[in-house]
Amino acid sequence: MLKNLTALCVLAAFALPVSTALAQTAAAPASAAQTGEAPVSAAVTPPAPAPAAAPKRCDFALTLxxxxxxxxxxxxxxxxxxxxxxxxIDNEVIAKLANCAKVDLIVVSGHTDLSASHAQAQKLSEKNADAVVAYLASKGLSAPMDTMGMGKTQQIKACDDKLPKAKLAECLAPNRRIVVEGRGLAK
Incomplete structure (x- = not known):
């Protein structure tokens, strides 16, 4: 008998919330129909606000x-x-920086070709990068600036070593470059 009583209590505990919910659901339309009002639908939760848009960047890279x-x-x-x-530099670097509300960093890297020794190429690439940074500073740019002399470590064009000297220099010209990279937030 105790087993039957326990089973009955368990069934009643589960049946009561279900029967109460069914009764409330059935009663809502009847009472709305009696009062002449439209049935009330379940409350709709508003959608979550859209995440804030990431700030626009004014990042750029320019090769000279x-x-x-x-x-x-x-x-x-x-x-x-x-x-x-x-x-x-005025038209292609400073003009781009004018679109930035805040400049986080300017990195200027100098590159040379394979025609000089490693030490000479390294020194020349550093001096070229330093000259661009000095010019940017002379124009009033106060953003953090860094230079890197890449020497002849990042060649972008290979040429036949057997070319005459003038033709070889012309072929290797794309390797002699300055890359100016800017990172910051747009206006």
């Missing part, structure tokens, strides 16, 4: 051919920006 923008003074081992170089 070093033969076009530098006058190399071999006797004093200096890299001097020529007028064309200054104009290109």
């Amino acid at each position: 051919q070093s033969d076009e923008i530098f006058e190399h003074k071999k006797s004093v081992q200096l890299s001097v920006l020529n007028d064309k170089g200054k104009e290109r």
Whole structure:
């Protein structure tokens, strides 16, 4: 008898919430029909707010051919920006930076070709990158700037070593370059 009573209690515990929910559901339309009101539907939860849009970036990378923008003074081992170089930096780098609300970092990397020794190529690539950063600073850019001399480690064009010297220099020209990268938030 105790087993039957326990089973009956368990059944009643499960049946009561189900029967109560059924009774409430059945009663809602009847009472709405009696009052002449439209039935009330279940409350709709508003959709979750859309995540905030990521801030727009003003990141860019620009490659400048070093033969076009530098006058190399071999006797004093200096890299001097020529007028064309200054104009290109003004029009292609500073103009892009004007679209930034905040500049996080400017990285300038210098690259050379295979024609010089490793030590000479490294020194020249560093001097070229330093010259661009110095020019940017002279234009009032106060963002953090870093330079990297890549020397002849990242060649983008291979040429036949058996070409005459002038043709080889012309073929290797794409390897002599300055890459200016900017990272920041757009206006």
